[in-house]
Amino acid sequence: MQEESTTQELKDRLGLIESMIAEGRRTTESWGWIFVLWGVAYYAAIAWSALGDHSSLAANVTIMAAVIITVGVIVGRIARRKQNSLPATTLGRSVTAVWIAVGISFMVLLPSLGIGGLSTSNLVIAVIGTLLGTANGASSMILKWKLQFGCALVWWMLAVIACVGTARQSLIALLVALFFCQIVFGVYGMICEARERKQRDTIHV
Amino acid sequence: MSELPELDPVIHGKLRLALLSLLSGVEEAEFTWLRAKTGSTDGNLGAQLLKLEEAGYVSVEKKFVQRKPQTLYRMTDSGRSALTGYVQALKQLLGAAINP
Numbered sequence: 001m002q003e004e005s006t007t008q009e010l011k012d013r014l015g016l017i018e019s020m021i022a023e024g025r026r027t028t029e030s031w032g033w034i035f036v037l038w039g040v041a042y043y044a045a046i047a048w049s050a051l052g053d054h055s056s057l058a059a060n061v062t063i064m065a066a067v068i069i070t071v072g073v074i075v076g077r078i079a080r081r082k083q084n085s086l087p088a089t090t091l092g093r094s095v096t097a098v099w100i101a102v103g104i105s106f107m108v109l110l111p112s113l114g115i116g117g118l119s120t121s122n123l124v125i126a127v128i129g130t131l132l133g134t135a136n137g138a139s140s141m142i143l144k145w146k147l148q149f150g151c152a153l154v155w156w157m158l159a160v161i162a163c164v165g166t167a168r169q170s171l172i173a174l175l176v177a178l179f180f181c182q183i184v185f186g187v188y189g190m191i192c193e194a195r196e197r198k199q200r201d202t203i204h205v
Numbered sequence: 206m207s208e209l210p211e212l213d214p215v216i217h218g219k220l221r222l223a224l225l226s227l228l229s230g231v232e233e234a235e236f237t238w239l240r241a242k243t244g245s246t247d248g249n250l251g252a253q254l255l256k257l258e259e260a261g262y263v264s265v266e267k268k269f270v271q272r273k274p275q276t277l278y279r280m281t282d283s284g285r286s287a288l289t290g291y292v293q294a295l296k297q298l299l300g301a302a303i304n305p
Contacts, residue, residue, distance in 0.1 A: 007299065010295055010298055010299050011299065013217075013219075013222060013295055014292070014295055014296070014299070016219065016222060016223055016226070017222065017226045017288075017292060018226075020222075020223045020226030020227045020242075021226050021227075021229055021230050022230075023227060023242055024226065024227040024228070024229065024230030024231050024234075024242070025230040025231075082270070086238065087231035087232060087233060087234040087235070087238055088231065088232050088233075089230055089231050089232070090230065090231065090232055091230070093232065
């Protein structure tokens, strides 16, 4: 009897460790909207370019608008987190580091390709596929999220298509990848985050 | 027959175990956040954190942010290895209890 209660107590201790580690890692932040925002921004840029009016401005204006919105919201969140004394998780910092590094790579590489006169549509799509594949792949391995790894595979596949396919095939592949890996994946992420928030509110009431 | 491991008495206390587990997932945490997560009282939380600090498992930093005092706790390397050792010992004991 005493042995049984000791075993139960040890199991309780193990359960306590697991639940507290999960509680510490849990954040109130939501990231799904960023995927949706960038998916819509790319679609807007492509649609604007296709219309022909000021097509050279299309990508610059839409991407800059997306950058400003993203940076503005993230800076606001960091300030709010500091004000409310919420801790930064090591997991969150790792994932953020990956995305910031990839974001900087985009900002450095794409304009440089344009200035150097190297920005053919296939090359730009290959760069987008490679960098987003890298970011999603690394992030999925940190978070152990198979669905995001699936997105990484789609982006890497896009990079291959851009290298071996025609401009038209690459553009179609880009639109498909954007739809599934940015918009659909982002909306799914937002639904998961909302569900988790609701669950947490129920527990804490 | 292999000897059963002993559990670290500093970590074995429920609140101290919860605090170390919480701190293992974050870079640093404020006293108020730890209090909210554990549902503990100020006095008890302060006493348990002091024991962890004395054992060298957590480090403390006190500072002022916008004129408000802030006490930040961070898990040390020895705290991390102590928690890892504790989990291993726990699993070993549970294994021995399930398969005597």
